Amino acid sequence: MIDARNVRKTFGSFAALNDVSLNIAEGELVALLGPSGSGKTTLLRILGGLEFPDSGSVLFDGGDATLVSARDRHVGFVFQHYALFRHMTVFDNVAFGLKVRSRKERPSKAEIAERVHHLLSMVQLDGLALRYPSQLSGGQRQRVALARALAIQPRVLLLDEPFGALDAQVRKELRRWLRRLHDELKITGVFVTHDQEEALEVADRVVVMNQGRIEQIGTPTEIYDQPATPFVYQFLGNVNALPCRIRGGQAEIGPLVMPAPSYAGVADAAGVAFVRPHDLLLSRPGEGGGSFAVVRHVSVLGAVVRVELSLGEHIIEAETSRQRHAELELAPGQRVLLWPRQARFFLRDGWEGTTLESREELARTSAML
């Protein structure tokens, strides 16, 4: 449905997008996820026709739309700060896209009124048609913006940080509601977010972006379980990043030795192991496998227990259940066996200077964990 091919865009000397290609299928809801400055909003604006790429092309339903202006592109765009017309009522805001059509295509006044009221009831704003934007709450404004974008029956709905300016509670409600709305309308949608939870919860597919490039495209499960790059590992969820040595198909993290068959050909190289806290199994000496580690600190956080351990000179964070915590009777100073259920290794040479922001950044992160 939407096909972006080798898109590049620079602002002055800053490369906002660097050879980005992305394919979005009909009816799909895609999240563009990344830190600020990763180029996600630029990509969205290029899809919407509000920016034009320096090179590369954008195709809509197979037809080249690269140079088609936003006016003729027929997309719905929801802005981060809503951009409602402040001097118009809610009704006039939603009706705007229909009223500005040429006389031939414009629906009659009655039809416009009917469609606006239908949209307003869909976004649960019946009865607020005559209010002005300044008289609405943030969540209500966001829904007006959505109704306004949907009024022109766009081919695709583009949302720029749709929940960014709302407080946590409203945000959660609104994103479930958006997901339901998408499932009902079956409209193709792309939204930009820097919130991983939002991306994983709402989207069918997540596009992780960093420094103007796409790091990984996949379903939320794929992205979370099989991160393709160290950046994705660190950006999504909590992770232990541990310096290790990779020798002949094995990875050594201090005293802990794990199989790393994909690096069988590597004789001896420095690497980094990524292990999720909840992938670390803890057991009593004699009851399981792994290496000895010493418990440094235990904190109970609701349903999970966070355990800080030292493994040789490394400090590792593990997560375990309340029940397991009770069985093991974890306490600072205690020796336990530690085994990662799964881990991923990256050679330092392989990613240095490409995907992770800097080695210092990594050092800081692993020191933090």
Added chain:
Amino acid sequence: MAIAVEISAARRRSRAVSETLWVKGLLTALGVAILGLFLLLPLATVFGEAFSKGADAYFAALVDDDALAAIRLTLLVAVIAVPLNVVFGAVASWCIAKFDFRAKSLLITLIDIPFSVSPVISGLIYVLLFGLQGWFGPWLRDHDIKLIFAVPGIVLATVFVTFPFVARELIPLMESQGTEEEEAAVVLGASGWRIFWTVTVPNIKWGLLYGVLLCNARAMGEFGAVSVVSGHVRGVTNTMPLHVEILYNEYNYMAAFAVASLLALLALVTLAAKALLVWRFSREIAADARQ
């Protein structure tokens, strides 16, 4: 934006005052004294002198042929100069606030030139350019076009001097509003013309009106630039301020003050309209701030 600043200043005033009573009283008295001495007293004098020989003489001075011609000319100049500057100012502010281009700071500087150059100099420049001995003088004479010492020159000088008023008022307003609403409108399929009239203009209308008010007051009151290019032909190229000067130089004080009282009245009306706008505008600004 001047209006916004005044409003926020008015809001702050109540909280900022922590001085003792007598300091407050002294400062207020000082303020009132200065205001009275420099603003109210001259104003009273103008009207006092104007009516010094009674109301009949006052009105007689106003319906004098030359006075009427001056009033007509002043109105004509304002009617031409103000709309022109509304268009120029709106276009220039639109360009500066909504687009990014290389010569932007140059354009902003150009807009400010009439404020930084003495009006007499700007008038003189027109004389040097379009006067008989000026650069374009011979060409204009050959084509029988008379700019200097004629009405077109007066209009030109007035347009130049009053150019910054509308633009200066609109640029900060438009910049603070950003381009998101226009972008939203274009994505919804609106044409540039439609966006300008249905989205941009309603958002800037109060600022625009304020700019027009100031522009108009200056267009009617301008003396320096107009004085240089007018040639002071009674009943033909004399605007009200110039007519006041002529009458005054002829020791016809009463008539001079009578015409001057009209200009003073204009200033008062402008002031009242401005106050009304601030009052009207404050609610919309508060609404915008809540958004």
